[in-house]
Amino acid sequence: MAALGRPHPALVAGKYLALAAYVAFALFPLYWLVKIAVTPDRLIYSEGTRYWPSAATWDNFREVLGSDFLRFFGNSVIVSLSTAAITAVIAAGGGYAFSRFDFRGKRLVSALLLLTQMFPLLIIIAPIYRIVASLGLLNTLPSLIVTYTAFNIPFALFLMQSFFDGIPKDLEEAAMIDGCTRMQALRKVILPLTLPGLGATLGFVFTAAWSEILFALMLIRKEESMTFPVGLLNFVSKFSVDWGQMMAAGVLALVPSCLFFAFIQRYLVQGLTSGAVKG
Amino acid sequence: MAGIELSGIAKSYGGVEVLRDVDLAVGEGEFVVLVGPSGCGKSTLLRMIAGLEPITAGELRIGGRRMNEVPPRGRDIAMVFQSYALYPHMTVARNMGFPMEIAHRPKAERAGPVARAAEVLGLGKLLDRYPRALSGGQRQRVAMGRAIVRQPQAFLFDEPLSNLDAALRVEMRLEIARLHHRIGATTVYVTHDQVEAMTLADRIVVMNAGRIQQVGTPMDLYERPANRFVAGFIGSPTMNIVEGTPVPDGLRLADGTVWPAPLGARALGIRPEHLHVAPDGDGAGLRAEVQLIERLGSDTNLFCEAPGVGPLLARVHGDVNLALGSSVVLTPDLARLHPFDAEGRRVPVGR
Structure with a gap:
């Protein structure tokens, strides 16, 4: 009967223990980040391996907020939000087309999109740099927005396509019989049901753009348009690394990501389409 | 309400012909059932009447008007899908009132017809629920309610009972018969179940391999099947x-x-x-x-x-x-x- 009844308590305990171990392992770097951010400069090396410094301070945060960091931060917000928004719109349109229509060249386009995902970014950095330079976009935020959008569209599009595929065609057809044009059916019936997909796509693209450093490093040289991952490197000077401030900046950089996910998480809830059609 | 006329209707996908030479006239208020084995083209024919599939050749008239080029929303028909196709993010009431919402009828004007349809279908207490909180039979009723509310020229049913269990299927079959008796609307109903066809239809259209095999009243088909296919398809157990x-x-x-x-x-x-x-x-x-x-x-x-x-x-x-x-x-x-x-x-x- 053991198979049918409750699982053995030891098994339950083991399961939670394993989960706890994993969570601790995954979150430890974050904990270390916060710990060093609040450690005063003089203690960073002397108490390097203690789990909590003998004295905590907000000094690092204060200095970071007083520096250029706020500007980097603002730039990052602009770049990431724009990238996420533009990508989501394009990916939603493309994903819908891929999911619902058969058109000439569909397989070719699909194969090309997949192909772009196979190159290591490193080998196309030089050509991208040339293109951006000849467009006169070097050292501007739009250069980053355009490149990030271009690189994120394929994955985002496939993601959106799979969400559209999950919405039964019957619903649009019912809407069109009920008096909608295709656009109305899309807006009134399909779009509300795609919000979880749109949320996931926005979240994915936002985080990707937020933490990107390679292109940001190549395309932006001027301080006023640096994004924060590049800005972080400013804490590394020729002779020393300002660990405390660097970590404080890192903690601050986590905030928008967390806020963003808190905002979209209600759209990520699955099961919104249940009840539409018999499965 | 209006009759539906199909003359010389054909359908091909690329080079593959799935329907040919379909001639059929559905009279005003008549209940016609299209029946046949899967892949015989009955659903395709229904979708062509609805405007969801383009017509390759021939002419479709609803209420005397040529409809070949008219999009679904202009045909003034209602369709009940096998999958119910309820809008999951709308309540039962809004689902049923959706056609009127799209037609920009004011909210106050919508409430009456929705309430009446809900009354007829026994959905009165469920109007504020979402489809996910309904049973299969209730969802089916909502789908029918959505069709009734708009008082269309014709009703189309695409295997509406196939997803229900046996007992519920019998119950809903009776419900559809009662509803037709009450409203008397022109109806085209697709099924692969010959019992549904026999019990509901004024006339049955038996189809096989993209062609109409025979059209007639249920007793016609039972007593004088036009060929061995119809003989084998109509009647249970099958004819020897x-x-x-x-x-x-x-x-x-x-x-x-x-x-x-x-x-x-x-x-x-x-x-x-x-x-x-x-x-x-x-x-x-x-x-x-x-x-x-x-x-x-x-x-x-x-x-x-x-x-x-x-x-x-x-x-x-x-x-x-x-x-x-x-x-x-x-x-x-x-x-x-x-x-x-x-x-x-x-x-x-x-x-």
Whole structure:
């Protein structure tokens, strides 16, 4: 009967223990980040391996907020939000087309999109740099927005396509019989049901753009348009690394990501389409 | 309300022809059922009437107006899908009122028809629920309610009961019949279930391999199937078909028994309920061995094997006192024999 009844308590305990171990392992770097951010400069090396410094301070945060960091931060917000928004719109349109229509060249386009995902970014950095330079976009935020959008569209599009595929065609057809044009059916019936997909796509693209450093490093040289991952490197000077401030900046950089996910998480809830059609 | 006329309708996908030469007129207020095996083109035909599939050739008229190029929203029809196709993010009331919402009818004006339809379908208490909180039968009712509310020219049903369990299917079948009786709307109903077809239809259209096989009232099809396909499809259990060699006064079966048949007949059909069963020794007739007995209470199905002739199913009223393996004599009700020619077409009786 053991198979049918409750699982053995030891098994339950083991399961939670394993989960706890994993969570601790995954979150430890974050904990270390916060710990060093609040450690005063003089203690960073002397108490390097203690789990909590003998004295905590907000000094690092204060200095970071007083520096250029706020500007980097603002730039990052602009770049990431724009990238996420533009990508989501394009990916939603493309994903819908891929999911619902058969058109000439569909397989070719699909194969090309997949192909772009196979190159290591490193080998196309030089050509991208040339293109951006000849467009006169070097050292501007739009250069980053355009490149990030271009690189994120394929994955985002496939993601959106799979969400559209999950919405039964019957619903649009019912809407069109009920008096909608295709656009109305899309807006009134399909779009509300795609919000979880749109949320996931926005979240994915936002985080990707937020933490990107390679292109940001190549395309932006001027301080006023640096994004924060590049800005972080400013804490590394020729002779020393300002660990405390660097970590404080890192903690601050986590905030928008967390806020963003808190905002979209209600759209990520699955099961919104249940009840539409018999499965 | 309006009639629907199809003339010379054909449909191909690329080079593949799935429907051809479909001519059909559905009268005002008539309930027509399209029935056939899966892949026969019945759903495609319905979707062409709805405007969800383009028409390759021929003409479709609804209420006398040519509809070939009119998008679904302009055809003033309502459709109930097999999957119900309820909008999951809208309440029952909004689902049912959606066609009016799209037509920009004010909210106050929508409430009346929705409430009345809900009343008819017994959905009064569920108006504020979401589809996910409804049972299969209730969802089906909401889908029907959405169709009723707009008072369309015609109703289209695409296998609406296929997703329900057996008991609910019978209940909803009655409901649809009652509803049609009450509203009297022109209806085209697609199903693969011949019982649904027989019980609901004013007229049945039997389809196979993209062509109409026969159109007629349920009893027409039962009593005078136009060919072997219709004979096998309509009626349950399926009609027995025996082949034979023509002799002057009929058809001689493999065991030598002669059954009367008109000139040109190569096969004879006899429904299980028209085959009499007598214990062995009672005179001449087709001898067979009982191989399986299904007792249904009201009836009993006897699966018999006649040497050389093949398997034959006989259905008798009530119970029988027969054992497996016992030998019986089968005699057909002569007036109920269906003669078919070499191509499987019905041979007219009455020479």
